[in-house]
Amino acid sequence: MSQEKGTLNTAHFQSHLKHANLVFTAATERKTTPDAKKACFVLLDHFSMSAFSIALDTLVTLNLVHNQSIYDCKTYSLNDNKTLSDISITLTTDGNIQDISLRKDDLLVVCGGFRTVLKSEPQLNKIIRKAVQSSATVMGIWNGGFYIADSKIKDNHTVAIHQDNKAIMAERFPGLHVATSSYSEEGQILTCSGPNSTLDMMLHFIKLAWGAENAQAVAKVIGADRVSETDNDISNRFLRADSRIPDCIKESIILMESNIEDPLTIDELANLVGISRRKLERLFKSHIGVAPARYYMEYRLTRARQLIQQSNLSIFDVSIACGFVSSAHFSRTYHRYFAQSPIDTRRTTQSS
Incomplete structure (x- = not known):
């Protein structure tokens, strides 16, 4: 995939989180x-x-x-x-x-x-x-x-x-x-x-x-200060407002967003919301558009991008905070999703 040096690319994202990350990519220069x-x-x-x-x-x-x-x-x-x-x-x-x-x-x-x-x-x-x-x-x-x-x-x-x-x-x-x-x-x-x-x-x-x-991506940028104490993320308000999304999916996403450093397994998520893993995966694909494991990974990488751009945490500390077993695994996964290494993201942010 060719791209301009120093810019992020979110083409690998499959969930709505692609839009939330686009605002921090080369799209800002559009x-x-x-x-x-x-x-x-x-x-x-x-x-x-x-x-x-x-x-x-x-x-x-x-x-x-x-x-x-x-x-x-x-x-x-x-x-x-x-x-x-x-x-x-x-x-x-x-x-x-x-x-x-x-x-x-x-x-x-x-x-x-x-x-x-x-x-x-x-x-x-x-x-x-x-x-x-x-x-x-x-x-x-x-x-x-x-x-x-x-x-x-x-x-x-x-x-x-x-x-x-x-x-x-x-x-x-x-x-x-x-x-x-x-x-x-x-x-x-x-x-x-x-x-x-x-x-x-x-x-x-x-x-x-x-x-x-x-709408959810826009709300993440300019409506984040309106999140209530019961919301871990602005997306929760949108999920609760959509009557088509089953409660078990809403609860699963809230659990994911509450467990970043020590991610739950998909089996654990299914048990916590009271359905089988197979049903959880089927409902996620139907209502969210991606498998639960995929959504979980995209959310953790979005959190990682936020920490890299907005904090002074080392890349190693960011990888731990976002539930990766090693900084090498984190860097490979981050590069696959953003077409850029975590170090390059930080350098680009600091130089802008």
Whole structure:
């Protein structure tokens, strides 16, 4: 396998962990391709800088964890190529909304904020209607849902909006349903009520549009600080949310993630979750896409890559921490999966 010297290659990975590792490979140097989809952010005056940053960050991270750049992200204002954020920082945008043209599967994201004045914007309404007609996805952040409702693209639909704006929504759009949850999804229309729900909405969208593996990989990068005390890894939250995955598989993965330095055997895993080894292997292949032993190895190597890049542990200590019987065995296995030795990974990290 030929590759540029000093870059990782995750082609040997077979599970969703390939995406989680891609963000640390040469993919981070990837440039936007001509066929990338557009992500057009309309920044209203006093838009929420934090909510906008989260939405933008998820798409930029998706580009990094995917094997090609998916979205070309641009910002737009209502006029004058500039807009004022909620923290009094003026941003120069890439254009005005009249510059927006959308195709199927592009994104139009309307970003509002606590002090955004809610009033009809005929030009924005026109852009939103055109986006829907073009089969683009339309999102409203904070009170961006007001403009989606005002564009009258759909009767009796559901919109999630900030608590302070629910009164005006009820008064202005009596036939509208205001979501009780923090974000709402109805086909190609997604809305959320503030910064905290923006990440949930964006991950939900990525899961729908690009699959759970990509959503999980993005969450590993920008949502890891939201892991609860009962979660060993951000993937656990995704696994628990997927009703199609049997509990025994979820429990097996949690056990793997809790036993890195002294790995369990597949027989031990099967006994601990109360099924036969043969059934465990069959269910893993069916729901995770790889055998349990393969997933376990890929998870341990992912942990090893993290320790090599982010700690001062010796390669020998990393091999022990990740359950390898010798540093020689670890180095051979690491090279097979990443097409690079552990030493080269550390040198590349330190020189970047």
